[in-house]
Amino acid sequence: xxxxxxxxxxxxxxxxxxxxxxxxxxxxxxxxxxxxxxxxxxxxxxxxxxxxxxxxxxxxxxxxxxxxxxxxxxxxxxxxxxxxxxxxxxxxxxxxxxxxxxxxxxxxxxxxxxxxxxxxxxxxxxxxxxxxxxxxxxxxxxxxxxxxxxxxxxxxxxxxxxxxxxxxxxxxxxxxxxxxxxxxxxxxxxxxxxxxxxxxxxxxxxxxxxxxxxxxxxxxxxxxxxxxxxxxxxxxxxxxxxxxxxxxxxxxxxxxxxxxxxxxxxxxxxxxxxxxxxxxxxxxxxxxxxxxxxxxxxxxxxxxxxxxxxxxxxxxxxxxxxxxxxxxxxxxxxxxxxxxxxxxxxxxxxxxxxxxxxxxxxxxxxxxxxxxxxxxxxxxxxxxxxxxxxxxxxxxxxxxxxxxxxxxxxxxxxxxxxxxxxxxxxxxxxxxxxxxxxxxxxxxxxxxxxxxxxxxxxxxxxxxxxxxxxxxxxxxxxxxxxxxxxxxxxxxxxxxxxxxxx
Amino acid sequence: xxxxxxxxxxxxxxxxxxxxxxxxxxxxxxxxxxxxxxxxxxxxxxxxxxxxxxxxxxxxxxxxxxxxxxxxxxxxxxxxxxxxxxxxxxxxxxxxxxxxxxxxxxxxxxxxxxxxxxxxxxxxxxxxxxxxxxxxxxxxxxxxxxxxxxxxxxxxxxxxxxxxxxxxxxxxxxxxxxxxxxxxxxxxxxxxxxxxxxxxxxxxxxxxxxxxxxxxxxxxxxxxxxxxxxxxxxxxxxxxxxxxxxxxxxxxxxxxxxxxxxxxxxxxxxxxxxxxxxxxxxxxxxxxxxxxxxxxxxxxxxxxxxxxxxxxxxxxxxxxxxxxxxxxx
Numbered sequence: 001x002x003x004x005x006x007x008x009x010x011x012x013x014x015x016x017x018x019x020x021x022x023x024x025x026x027x028x029x030x031x032x033x034x035x036x037x038x039x040x041x042x043x044x045x046x047x048x049x050x051x052x053x054x055x056x057x058x059x060x061x062x063x064x065x066x067x068x069x070x071x072x073x074x075x076x077x078x079x080x081x082x083x084x085x086x087x088x089x090x091x092x093x094x095x096x097x098x099x100x101x102x103x104x105x106x107x108x109x110x111x112x113x114x115x116x117x118x119x120x121x122x123x124x125x126x127x128x129x130x131x132x133x134x135x136x137x138x139x140x141x142x143x144x145x146x147x148x149x150x151x152x153x154x155x156x157x158x159x160x161x162x163x164x165x166x167x168x169x170x171x172x173x174x175x176x177x178x179x180x181x182x183x184x185x186x187x188x189x190x191x192x193x194x195x196x197x198x199x200x201x202x203x204x205x206x207x208x209x210x211x212x213x214x215x216x217x218x219x220x221x222x223x224x225x226x227x228x229x230x231x232x233x234x235x236x237x238x239x240x241x242x243x244x245x246x247x248x249x250x251x252x253x254x255x256x257x258x259x260x261x262x263x264x265x266x267x268x269x270x271x272x273x274x275x276x277x278x279x280x281x282x283x284x285x286x287x288x289x290x291x292x293x294x295x296x297x298x299x300x301x302x303x304x305x306x307x308x309x310x311x312x313x314x315x316x317x318x319x320x321x322x323x324x325x326x327x328x329x330x331x332x333x334x335x336x337x338x339x340x341x342x343x344x345x346x347x348x349x350x351x352x353x354x355x356x357x358x359x360x361x362x363x364x365x366x367x368x369x370x371x372x373x374x375x376x377x378x379x380x381x382x383x384x385x386x387x388x389x390x391x392x393x394x395x396x397x398x399x400x401x402x403x404x405x406x407x408x409x410x411x412x413x414x415x416x417x418x419x420x421x422x423x424x425x426x427x428x429x430x431x432x433x434x435x436x437x438x439x440x441x442x443x444x445x446x447x448x449x450x451x452x453x454x455x456x457x458x459x460x461x462x463x464x465x466x467x468x469x470x471x472x473x474x475x476x477x478x479x480x481x482x483x484x485x486x487x488x489x490x491x492x493x494x495x496x497x498x499x500x501x502x
Numbered sequence: 503x504x505x506x507x508x509x510x511x512x513x514x515x516x517x518x519x520x521x522x523x524x525x526x527x528x529x530x531x532x533x534x535x536x537x538x539x540x541x542x543x544x545x546x547x548x549x550x551x552x553x554x555x556x557x558x559x560x561x562x563x564x565x566x567x568x569x570x571x572x573x574x575x576x577x578x579x580x581x582x583x584x585x586x587x588x589x590x591x592x593x594x595x596x597x598x599x600x601x602x603x604x605x606x607x608x609x610x611x612x613x614x615x616x617x618x619x620x621x622x623x624x625x626x627x628x629x630x631x632x633x634x635x636x637x638x639x640x641x642x643x644x645x646x647x648x649x650x651x652x653x654x655x656x657x658x659x660x661x662x663x664x665x666x667x668x669x670x671x672x673x674x675x676x677x678x679x680x681x682x683x684x685x686x687x688x689x690x691x692x693x694x695x696x697x698x699x700x701x702x703x704x705x706x707x708x709x710x711x712x713x714x715x716x717x718x719x720x721x722x723x724x725x726x727x728x729x730x731x732x733x734x735x736x737x738x739x740x741x742x743x744x745x746x747x748x749x750x751x752x753x754x755x756x757x758x759x760x761x762x763x764x765x766x767x768x769x770x771x772x773x774x775x776x777x778x779x780x781x782x783x784x785x786x787x788x789x790x791x792x793x794x795x796x797x798x799x800x801x802x803x804x805x806x807x808x809x810x811x812x813x814x815x816x817x818x819x820x821x822x823x824x825x826x827x828x829x830x831x
C-alpha cells in the first residue's frame with residue numbers, strides 16, 4: 001500500500017503543469033541531441049546546467065533526466081536511418097536497424113525502437129519504485145575483480161556480434177582496445193600513445209571515432225555507388241508494425257528490458273553493455289541466427305529495450321546512495337548541490353516528493369517520447385528518399401559540427417576525418433566496426449579494473465576466482481568460448497559468411 | 503631550445519607594452535565589457551560549484567556580465583594554459599585550485615605554465631576541509647588506532663585516491679611518511695565518487711577525501727570518519743577529531759579554490775576584482791549554500807596575503823612529492 005501512496009505522491013508532483021512542461025522540454029531536447037550525432041547528453045546537460053539553477057529542484061531534475069533518456073531514444077534514429085549511431089548505446093541498433101532501413105523497413109525499425117524503449121521505460125520505472133534500495137546494495141557488492149570478469153564476458157560476447165569471420169571480429173576488438181589505451185595512465189600518470197599532443201591526455205572521445213568510422217566512412221563508401229543504388233531506399237514499405245511484427249518484437253523487448261534494467265544499476269558501461277548483451281542473447285536464442293546483421297527485427301527490439309531500461313536504472317545508485325554511476329549522473333549531483341540538496345540515502349526520506357516525482361516523471365516522459373516519436377517516423381523515413389547529393393553533404397556537416405562541439409577542438413574534426421578513411425578501409429576489407437567500438441569502450445574499463453583488483457589483492461590473481469560474482473562471470477565466459485568454438489556454430493557462421501561475400 | 507626561451511620573453515615584452523599602453527586608458531573605467539572566468543574543470547564539479555555561487559555577486563559589484571567558461575582536461579592544465587595566455591587586462595580571470603596551482607607544477611615538469619610567474623594571485627575564495635574516511639568494517643576508529651593497525655600489517659592496508667597526482671593521495675602520503683607506515687595505493691578516475699563507492703562497499707579500506715563527498719555517508723552510518731584536516735573541528739561534524747589534535751600537524755591541509763589573473767594585469771584592476779570577490783563572498787546566502795556542501799567561504803585581506811599563502815602551499819606539496827616519490831616515472 002505504501003507503494004501506491006508513494007507513487008500517488010510522485011504523480012501529484014510529475015503532473016503539475018510546470019513539471020510536465022519541463023519534462024517535455026527535456027525529452028524534446030534529448031531527442032534532438034540524440035538525433036544530432038556527436039552532441040551527447042553530457043555536453044547538453046553541461047550547457048543547460050546553469051539555466052536549471054533558477055528552477056524548482058523537481059523541475060530541474062525532471063528536465064535533466066528527460067534529456068538523458070530522451071537522448072537514448074533519439075540516438076537510435078540516425079543509427080537506423082543512415083547507419084550513424086548518435087550515442088554509444090545505439091551502435092548495436094545500427095547493425096540490424098540500418099539493414100532494415102535498406103530493405104525499405106525504416107518506418108518499422110523506428111517504430112520497433114520506440115515501442116521497445118517505451119516498454120523498457122515503463123518496466124524500469126516500476127523497478128526503481130519497487131526495488132531501488134535493494135538493487136543499490138547489490139551494486140555496492142561489485143568490486144573491481146567482479147567488474148573485470150563482467151567486462152571480459154562482454155568482450156568475448158562481442159565476437160558473436162560479427163556475422164562474418166571470427167578472426168576479423170577478434171582483430172577489430174583488439175584494435176579497439178589499443179585505441180582505448182591512448183591517454184594518461186590512471187595508475188602511473190604516464191602518457192601512452194599521446195605523441196606529445198596534450199589533447200590526447202584524456203584519451204580520444206567515443207563520438208569522434210564513431211562519427212569518423214560510421215558517418216564519414218559511410219559517405220565515402222557511397223561515393224563508389226552509382227545512380228540508382230546511391231538512393232538509400234527506392235520505396236517505403238511497412239511504416240507501421242503489423243500484428244505479426246508485434247508478436248516478433250515483444251519477446252526480445254521483454255528480455256532486453258530485464259537484461260538492461262539489471263545491467264544499468266552497475267556503474268561504467270551500463271547502457272552499452274546492456275544493448276549488446278541483449279543483441280547477443282537474441283542471436284543465440286533465435287531460430288534464424290543467420291538473419292541477424294541483415295535486418296532482424298529482434299536485433300532492434302532487444303538492444304533498444306535494453307539501453308533504455310539501463311539508462312533509467314542507472315539513476316538508482318544516484319538516488320538511493322548519492323553515488324554517480326556515469327558522467328551524466330555526476331552532473332546531476334552538481335545540479336542537486338546547486339539547489340542546496342545533497343544526494344544520499346537521506347534524500348529519499350527527507351525529500352520524498354523529489355524522489356517519487358522524478359520516478360513518476362520517467363514514466364510520463366517515456367509516454368511523451370512515444371507520442372513525440374511515432375508521428376515523426378513517417379517523416380524520418382521520407383528523409384531517406386532524398387538524393388545522395390543532398391543527404392550526404394548534410395550528414396558530413398552535422399558530423400563535423402557535432403565532433404567539434406564535444407571539446408571545441410579542431411583536432412577532433414581532423415581525427416574524425418582520419419577515422420573516416422579507416423571506416424572506408426574497414427568496409428573494403430569486410431571488417432565490421434561494431435566490435436572495434438566495443439573494444440574501445442570496454443578495453444580501458446577492463447584494464448582499469450584488472451589493475452585495480454590486482455593492486456588491492458597485492459598482486460594475487462586468485463582474487464578473480466575467489467570472489468563468487470567474479471567466478472560466475474568467468475565461468476559464463478568459458479561457456480561462451482566453448483559455444484563459440486563448437487563446430488556446428490562455426491559451420492553456420494561460414495555459411496553466412498559465404499552468402500555475404502557472394 | 504632558443505625559440506622556446508624566446509616565446510616567454512616575447513610574451514613578457516608584449517605584456518609590458520600592453521600594460522603600459524593598451525589597457526591604461528581602459529583602467530579607469532574597468533570593467534566596460536563582459537568578464538570571463540576560466541574554470542579548469544567540468545560543470546557540476548567542486549570548482550564549478552564555487553564559481554557559480556560567486557558569479558552573481560561579482561557581476562553585480564562590477565556592473566558587467568561575468569561569464570563562466572569551463573575548460574576541462576589534463577587535471578586542469580588545459581584551462582590554466584588558456585587563462586595564462588589571455589591578455590592581462592582583467593577581462594580573463596582564472597579560478598585556480600590547489601591541484602592546478604600548487605601541485606601540478608611539481609608533478610608535471612613539462613608544464614609550460616609556471617603559475618608563480620604567469621599569474622598574479624588575487625584572493626582565495628573557498629576552502630574545503632579534507633576528511634579521513636574508512637569503511638564501517640575496518641577496525642580502527644581514529645588515527646592512532648589506524649597507525650597501530652597498519653604497523654602490524656605493513657604493506658597490507660589499501661588506500662584509495664581520485665588519481666595519482668591528486669591532493670587526496672598526497673595527504674595520505676604525508677600521513678604515511680610521518681607515521682612510518684607502508685600502505686598500498688589504489689588510484690581511481692572520475693572524481694571521488696567511484697572511490698568512495700568502493701570504500702562503502704568494503705573493497706578498499708580508507709582514503710582522504712573532501713568533506714563534501716563524504717559527509718552524507720558518514721551521517722548515514724555507511725562510512726566512519728577518522729579525522730578532519732582542519733585546524734579546528736568542523737561544525738557540521740563536532741564528534742570527529744582533527745588530525746592536528748591526534749598528533750599529525752602535517753595533516754593540516756585543504757582543497758582551496760582561488761582567483762588569479764594573468765601576469766601583467768594592472769594594479770587598479772586587481773584591487774577592483776579583489777573588492778568584488780570580498781563583496782560576493784560576504785553574501786550570507788552564498789556563505790550558507792557553501793556551508794551546506796561542507797565548503798568554507800573565505801577571502802584574503804590583500805592579494806599579497808594570498809601570494810604568500812600560495813608560495814608556502816606550493817613548497818609544501820613540492821616537498822611531499824619529492825620525499826614520497828609520488829611523481830609519474
